[in-house]
Amino acid sequence: MKFKDYVKNLDPVPFVFLTITPLAAAALLSLYLYLYDLSWPFVLLFVAFYSATAMSITAGYHRLWSHKAYEAGPLLRLFYALFGAAAFQNSIYKWSVDHRLHHRHVDTDLDPYSINKGLFYAHMGWMISKQEIPDNAKAYGRDFEKDKIVMWQDKHYVAIAIAMGFCLPTLIGFVMGNALGGLVFGGLLRMVALHHGTFLINSACHFWGAQPYTNKNTARDNIVLAFLTFGEGYHNFHHLFATDYRNGIRWYHWDPTKWLIKMSNWLGLSQNLKRTPEIKIQTARWTREQSRFQQSLEKLNHSWQLRVRELQTKVDTAQARFLELKQEYKKLKAQKTEASRRKLIELRMELKIAKQEWKSYLYQWRLVLSQAPQMA
Ligand SMILES: [Zn+2]
Ligand SMILES: [Zn+2]
Structure with a gap:
C-alpha cells in the first residue's frame, strides 16, 4: 500500500497509540536510567511479564482460541484472557476473527494482513488504516458466543488491558521499591517489544525463510523468528496444519509454546492436544x-x-x-x-x-x- 493511501485511510486511534507508545517507552526508559541504575530484579520483571503476555497470545489467543488446537480449563483460560489483554493486541474475539480470516483467505484481498500489500502493511500498516470488515466476519467468531471468558474479556477489554498491562506492573514495581521501574520494564517497554515480536509473524514469517511443506501460500519457516516469537516462527508448517498444538514438530525445535501446552496438560489444566499424523x-x-x-x-x-x-x-x-x-x-x-x-x-x-x-x-x-x- 502506498503512503498516500495510508494518509487517506488513517485510523487515528491505533495510529496515535502505536506511534506514541514506543516514544513514551524510550523517554521513560531514558528517564529511569538517568535517575537509577539498571538492576537485575527489574530485568527479571521485564522477562516475566514479557513471557506471561507473549505466551498468553501464542498459547491462548492463537493456538487455543483461534485454532482450537487443544482444550483448556477455566483457570488457564482466565490467565490467558487477563495476560493476553495486557499485550494490547485487541480482545481474544477480535484477534481470533482476524486471524481466522488470515488463514482462510491468506495472501488475498480478504486477508486482513496480506503480505501482498507490502511488508510494512502486514507488520502494522493494516492496523493503522481503516479496513472494510467482511460481511461474514461475524460467522468466524460464532463459537465464542458460548465462551463466557471470551465475551467478558471482549466487553471490558480496555479496562482489563490497562489494569493488567500498566497498573499491575507499576504496583509490583512500587512493592519492589520503584514504581517507575515497574511501569517501564513490566509495562510500556515490554508491551512495545512484544507488539513488534508478534507483528513479525505476520510480516517476516510471510517473507523470509523456507517452505518445506507448501508453496501454495507465502508462509515461511524461520528458525530465528521462532526464537523471537516463542515458537511461532515455524509458520509454513503452521499454515498447512493449523490445528496442531505444535508449530515446531521435532523435540529439538524451539517452540516454548508447545512445551507450555504440554506442561499444562501434565498438570491437568488442558486436554485433547491435537497432533497431525x-x-x-x-x-x-x-x-x-x-x-x-x-x-x-x-x-x-x-x-x-x-x-x-x-x-x-x-x-x-x-x-x-x-x-x-x-x-x-x-x-x-x-x-x-x-x-x-x-x-x-x-x-x-x-x-x-x-x-x-x-x-x-x-x-x-x-x-x-x-x-x-x-x-x-
Ligand atoms: Zn500467517
Ligand atoms: Zn494461525
Missing part, C-alpha cells in the same frame, strides 16, 4: 520436494527419468514402511507388558533399518536428480 506431515514434505525438482526431472532424457521415477517409488514404499512401523512401535510402547517389552527391542531394530533404507533411497533420488545430464 506423521504420515500427513511426511507426505506433504515429500510432495513439496518432488514438485520443487519437477522442472529438473523434465529436462532429463527418457532413461534417466525412468531411473529417477524408480527411485521415487522406492522412497514412497520405504517411507510408508517406516511410518507404519513407527505407529506399531508407539502402540506397543503404550501396552507396557513383559511380552511387549521384548517385542519392542526387535521393533526398535527394524525401525532403525527401515529409517536407514528410506533415507538412503531419498539420498540416491536427490543425487541422481542433481547429477544426471540434462538435455539442452
Whole structure:
C-alpha cells in the first residue's frame, strides 16, 4: 500500500497509540536510567511479564482460541484472557476473527494482513488504516458466543488491558521499591517489544525463510523468528496444519509454546492436544520436494527419468514402511507388558533399518536428480 493511501485511510486511534507508545517507552526508559541504575530484579520483571503476555497470545489467543488446537480449563483460560489483554493486541474475539480470516483467505484481498500489500502493511500498516470488515466476519467468531471468558474479556477489554498491562506492573514495581521501574520494564517497554515480536509473524514469517511443506501460500519457516516469537516462527508448517498444538514438530525445535501446552496438560489444566499424523506431515514434505525438482526431472532424457521415477517409488514404499512401523512401535510402547517389552527391542531394530533404507533411497533420488545430464 502506498503512503498516500495510508494518509487517506488513517485510523487515528491505533495510529496515535502505536506511534506514541514506543516514544513514551524510550523517554521513560531514558528517564529511569538517568535517575537509577539498571538492576537485575527489574530485568527479571521485564522477562516475566514479557513471557506471561507473549505466551498468553501464542498459547491462548492463537493456538487455543483461534485454532482450537487443544482444550483448556477455566483457570488457564482466565490467565490467558487477563495476560493476553495486557499485550494490547485487541480482545481474544477480535484477534481470533482476524486471524481466522488470515488463514482462510491468506495472501488475498480478504486477508486482513496480506503480505501482498507490502511488508510494512502486514507488520502494522493494516492496523493503522481503516479496513472494510467482511460481511461474514461475524460467522468466524460464532463459537465464542458460548465462551463466557471470551465475551467478558471482549466487553471490558480496555479496562482489563490497562489494569493488567500498566497498573499491575507499576504496583509490583512500587512493592519492589520503584514504581517507575515497574511501569517501564513490566509495562510500556515490554508491551512495545512484544507488539513488534508478534507483528513479525505476520510480516517476516510471510517473507523470509523456507517452505518445506507448501508453496501454495507465502508462509515461511524461520528458525530465528521462532526464537523471537516463542515458537511461532515455524509458520509454513503452521499454515498447512493449523490445528496442531505444535508449530515446531521435532523435540529439538524451539517452540516454548508447545512445551507450555504440554506442561499444562501434565498438570491437568488442558486436554485433547491435537497432533497431525506423521504420515500427513511426511507426505506433504515429500510432495513439496518432488514438485520443487519437477522442472529438473523434465529436462532429463527418457532413461534417466525412468531411473529417477524408480527411485521415487522406492522412497514412497520405504517411507510408508517406516511410518507404519513407527505407529506399531508407539502402540506397543503404550501396552507396557513383559511380552511387549521384548517385542519392542526387535521393533526398535527394524525401525532403525527401515529409517536407514528410506533415507538412503531419498539420498540416491536427490543425487541422481542433481547429477544426471540434462538435455539442452
Ligand atoms: Zn500467517
Ligand atoms: Zn494461525
